[in-house]
Amino acid sequence: MLTSPFPAHGGRSAADRVFGSTATTPRKARAFARGQLARWELPQLADTVELLTSELVTNAIRATEAVSDLPVASSVFPVALRMIALRLLLSPGSVVIEVWDVSAQMPDTGRADPLDDLREGGRGLALVGALSTTWGHRTAPDRGKIVWCEVAIPPARSPGPPARKPGATLPRRLRHAAVTDRSEGPDARTLQGILDGLRRLD
Template sequence: MLTSPFSSHGDRRVADRVFGSALTAPRRARAFVRCQLGRWDLANLAETAELLVSELVTNAVHATNQVRNAPMASSMFPVAMRMVALRLRVSSGPRSLFIEVWDGSELVPMVAEADTSAEGGRGLALVGMLSTNWGHYTARDRGKIVWCELPLPPVAPTRSPARPARVTAALGHRKGPAAGQDDAHRALPRRVRRHPLAERAAGPDEMTLLRVLDGLRNLDDADMPEGSS
């Protein structure tokens, strides 16, 4: 039985999933991310998050399959337990989405040149380009966790309830400096708040990344058995 290496967390904005270290793991991870972000009303981050997860999980599968002393399932059935784990977490402080991927290898991940033409060759350079921060640390029991961070848009402020018509009419008939000041205040231009953009390294443009994601999704559909949803 595959169990999550992540510690339990009571926050409702945390979700994790364990996958066998097979070639289907990236596809299953992308589907999990797409579904979970939809439940959290963060579907606008799905495309970027899918690309990041696809890269991190692919690297984790390769690293796990190269471990020689993988733990055994049991003494009666000496089958090596090879798995990777994925966790999505929305921070409660500065709003960010954290993507964490665990694998059983303790080798330090190496940054390679991004190659957008292959399923597993894009490299951590792509992760550094698409995320605001990324890194890795040693897991509690064994292996390592590679993580990256995506900023979330700020929460829209709650609008105050509309004034009744009679109150609005009364305010419109106010006399004196206060009324003039109110009219001047309404005439001032409003500042439009824009989401801060993280500085990104040079790499493929947005259209190239979208074509990569479309190709991955087409591979996902081709790998699905007939009759499955």
């Protein structure tokens, strides 16, 4: 049974998943991240968070493969992913991505070999630093380490004026001047002028 290595994170929206250290794990981790963002109604972060998740998980798998004293094959040993939505009262907040692996070796911040561009993720933590607000790593409580990064939630755009539906009537123009009272019908002088005009037509 694979269990999460993360301590409880009470009072905040958090979701975690444990994966095996296999070639398909980065793809599964991206799908998990995308689904979780949809549940939190943060689809605008999907592209960035998926890429960061793929990078951190790929690095965790490689770190696990490099450990020589694992009790089982590295492909069976897990890596764990946790996402935390930090909602603040006075700001939009952020999403934190944490990835655990069994290796105590701290992450290498340099770029990997050029062939990494053709592989699943693995473009180095320089990319993580460029796309995230901040990132770091710490020793896990029992064994291994946790590498994390934070992505700011962009502020919501203020809504513009509502679009007018097709066929809808335009708003009425408001009068700014008082309407004067009209007399009942035209005056006698106007009527006499009309009458004189008609007679001249005969």
